[in-house]
Amino acid sequence: MKNKDAIVFLRWVALCSVVVFAFQMASANAATATGAGSSAAAPIYRTWAKSYLRATGSIVEYDSIGSSAGMKKIQQNAVGFGATDVYPREEDLINGDLVVFPIAITGxxxxxxxxxxxxxxxxxxxxxxxxxxxxxxxxxxxxxxxxxxxxxxxxxxxxxxxxxxxxxxxxxxxxxxxxxxxxxxxxxxxxxxxxxxxxxxxxxxxxxxxxxxxxxxxxxxxxxxxxxxxxxxxxxxxxxxxxxxxxxxxxxxxxxxxxxxxxxxxxxxxxxxxxxxxxxxxxxxMGTFVVFPRMAKNAEQTAAALQFILWSFFNGDTLVQENNFVRLPDRVQASAFRIMTSIRDQSGMPLNMELMSLPAVSKGE
Structure with missing residues (x-):
């Protein structure tokens, strides 16, 4: 059973992880974030996208084409992120040089x-x-x-x-x-x-x-x-x-x-x-996941998608529940943050990152 101190500590770990390699927030002129995949998770991505547009002026386009097609899109570098309700096979992650983390729980x-x-x-x-x-x-x-x-x-x-x-x-x-x-x-x-x-x-x-x-x-x-x-x-x-x-x-x-x-x-x-x-x-x-390249071939495309997902993690807990999903456990959120901040461009440098003031983490349950 998680107690209050444990939750606060885990939130702190996650926050520190992000602050060290924080993403520059998208502006109205930033690249459009693109994603494709899971139809089960489509409602939550679309709700996040509407809120993200209001908050940042940046557009998110999500194509609900199914988990398998979403994986193919990210493997082909055709979108900024892929969405799947299946944890990818280890060989697919290795061969595609991809990373994966969950965004919510559903049934x-x-x-x-x-x-x-x-x-x-x-x-x-x-x-x-x-x-x-x-x-x-x-x-x-x-x-x-x-x-x-x-x-x-x-x-x-x-x-x-x-x-x-x-x-x-x-x-x-x-x-x-x-x-x-x-x-x-x-x-x-x-x-x-x-x-x-x-x-x-x-x-x-x-x-x-x-x-x-x-x-x-x-x-x-x-x-x-x-x-x-x-x-x-x-x-x-x-x-x-x-x-x-x-x-x-x-x-x-x-x-x-x-x-x-x-x-x-x-x-x-x-x-x-x-x-x-x-x-x-x-x-x-079941859980639903997001997939990114470990080293972005298209840095602008990947950075735009990461900015959207990062913003959603910090601001989207309430929207998760409103769409009949369950927020991630704090330990899993911390792991997801670390994975996000490990993504690099082809030269090995962090993607469009700088230290900044981050939005407050929305309260979990």
Whole structure:
């Protein structure tokens, strides 16, 4: 359990790390910051971008194209930063000379469209969910679902499964969870950003595409980042967690999963956050990450992106929660700051840095 002194100390460490190599704040004439990748994290980047524009006069352009495409963009030096919901493979970081750190925590919510079923009413287990997404359970009144929901009159409707068509970090974390709860899923589909889904599934690009398809299709089930549940008025479900409790997706249940992970205990963030212990832990919690070149080929492009991310770290805690994300633990924030300040230009010099007065760190929880 973190106490007040520990939080203050960690904030101080992070602040000192940044002050030593602080970024010059962007001005109205600075280069446009560009980023691409995760559709799950798109709401938070766009909210930060609006606030950043008001505060600094500098523009941020973010392209929500999916985690896999975002990684390709940063590897090609086509954007200032890449955004992904999957911690990159070590060989990709080494071969691409890239660095990575998280920016926030969220959760994946299975979503449904069933008549007379309320938000958070339906219950499923990981095993049953995996069988639905393997095409083995085809109707909503199947015995496997009915046994978990004795108080609900389930409709005799065909299940219409909606999935991601593009390479997706949301898909990766969803598959990671299913692989931990179903041996058949693990051996048949594994854990990937792109899945070879069974025939007959509806495939759509981005979290927006999945959200709209489920919202507009009676009998549908899909999976999206939690923030899209509220944005599109979607119906979420309860999931049985690793401690045997049925839990609804919420910021508090994401925090519970985070609390029982190495992210909080050790400040390490290369492990997924699925199936973490805890009575109140949401089983499909995930982190979302930003990727930068270790040595910038385009110093102006990288510096503009770093200035935006740095500003967001110092000013964006409230905006994180408003977008249904969870702020990073202090240890992880400190690690992220150190990584940011390690990025150099091709000559090995810090990018557009000078000592300055930094904006106050926004209060965490």
């Amino acid at each position: 994946i919510s299975p979503i449904i469209n069933l008549p007379r079923i309320q938000n958070g009413q339906l219950r499923l287990t990981g095993e049953v969910l995996s069988r639905i997404f393997m095409g083995e359970i085809s109707h909503w009144n199947a015995s496997e679902i009915a046994e978990l929901n004795p108080d609900i009159v389930l409709p005799d409707l065909a299940i219409k499964v909606v999935v991601r068509a593009d390479g997706s970090g949301t898909t990766y974390n969803f598959a990671d969870y299913l692989a931990k709860t179903s041996q058949k899923w693990k051996s048949t589909y594994g854990v990937k950003t792109t899945i070879q889904w069974p025939d007959g599934f509806g495939s759509f690009k981005g979290s927006d595409g999945v959200s709209k398809a489920v919202r507009d299709t009676v009998g549908a089930i899909g999976y999206v980042d939690y923030g899209y549940v509220a944005e599109y008025g979607l119906t979420a479900i309860q999931m049985k967690n690793s401690d045997g409790f049925y839990i609804k997706p919420s910021l508090s249940s994401f925090k519970s999963a985070l609390k029982n992970s190495e992210w909080s205990a050790k400040g390490k963030f290369n492990n997924t956050l699925t199936s973490k212990p805890g009575k109140d832990a949401w089983p499909i919690t």
